[in-house]
Amino acid sequence: MAKNTRDPNEMSFLDHLEELRWHLIRSTMAVVIIGLVAFLMKDFIFDTIIFGPKKMDFPTYRLFCRIATSLGFESAFCAEELPFTIQNRTMAGQFSAHIWTSIWAGFIIGFPYILWEIWRFISPGLYEKERRYSRGFILVASLLFFMGVLFGYYVVAPLSINFLGTYQVSKEVLNEIDISSFISTVRAAVVACGIMFELPIIIFFMTKVGLVTPEILRKYRKIALVIVLIVSAVITPPDVASQIIVAVPVLILYQASIHISSVVLKREAKAKAKHEQSS
Known part of the structure; x- marks a missing residue:
């Protein structure tokens, strides 16, 4: 009779699925609970946060206005108000916007907990050395995400709202923006920048599994620069200063990713050489 050599601590595929299910359930519950709190804070979430960039006393507009004035230039950022209105055109539009905004607020605020649940799921499969190297993953990833969120919001x-809200193909056409369109513009900027600022973390893990190297990143740096400048030109007003403000942090993150990739490969080379010497 064959002896069962299976490790009793080893989980089967179905066990892993069950474990993953509970991590997803806990993450979803966290998003729902935080979203419920956000739902009850309707005035603050909408009047202060969501519609903040529509008001000309928004900190970004005041800063750009002061810079333009000090340089002796006229600027659209010094206007008294943006020339567009926000409207609701469907019966359930405002209620739907309220619910989905609350859910996205739950995701953004609960992002560190979601990361923690992901880490709890993957960490048992890592070696002790890999756990040590990845120590502080949740803190660093959360800081990068919230830096991206703040960059996207401020x-x-x-910049996107100021440009798109004032753009006209003809004076015959008035900008009457639907509430869902306005909220999606703010949400896309915030969430996209939050994820974009995770680039160093993504490169770290891609280097660990051998998908990228510093040489590859350096080779395609010029292409990345062109892509970043194109994206910056699309989402900002048509002036060089705004494009540079958006592009510089992304390029810094890209350069930091190259350095991180180099460090990862050097550590792995040292560990391999040490292992060969000991054996």
Whole structure:
């Protein structure tokens, strides 16, 4: 009779699925609970946060206005108000916007907990050395995400709203923006920048599994620069200063990713050489 050599601590595929299911359930519950709190804070979420970039006393507009004035230039950022209105055109539009905004608020605020649940799921499959190297993953990834969220909210969102809200193909056409369109513009800027700022973390893990190297990143740096400048030109007003403000942080992150990739490969080379010497 064959002896069962299976490790009793080893989980089967179905066990892993069950474990993953509970991590997803806990993450979803966290998003729902935080979203419920956000739902009850309707005035603050909408009047202060969501519609903040529509008001000309928004910090970004005041800063750009002061810069333009000090340089002796006229600027659209010094206007008294943006020339567009926000409207609701469907019966359930405002209620739907309220619910989905609350859910996205739950995701953004609960992002560190979601990361923690992901880490709890993957960490048992890592070696002790890999766990040590990845120590601080949740803290660093959360800081990068919230830095991206703040950058998206205070830079990309107001620049996009200022440009798109004042753009006209003809004076015969008035800008009457639907509430869902306005909220999606703010949400896209915030969430996209939050994820974009995770680039160093993504490169770290891609280097660990051998998908990228510093040489590959350096080879395609010029292409990345062109892509970043194109994206910056699309989401910002048509002036060089705004494009540079958006592009510089992304390029810094890209350069930091190259350095991180180099460090990862050097550590792995040292560990391999040490292992060969000991054996």
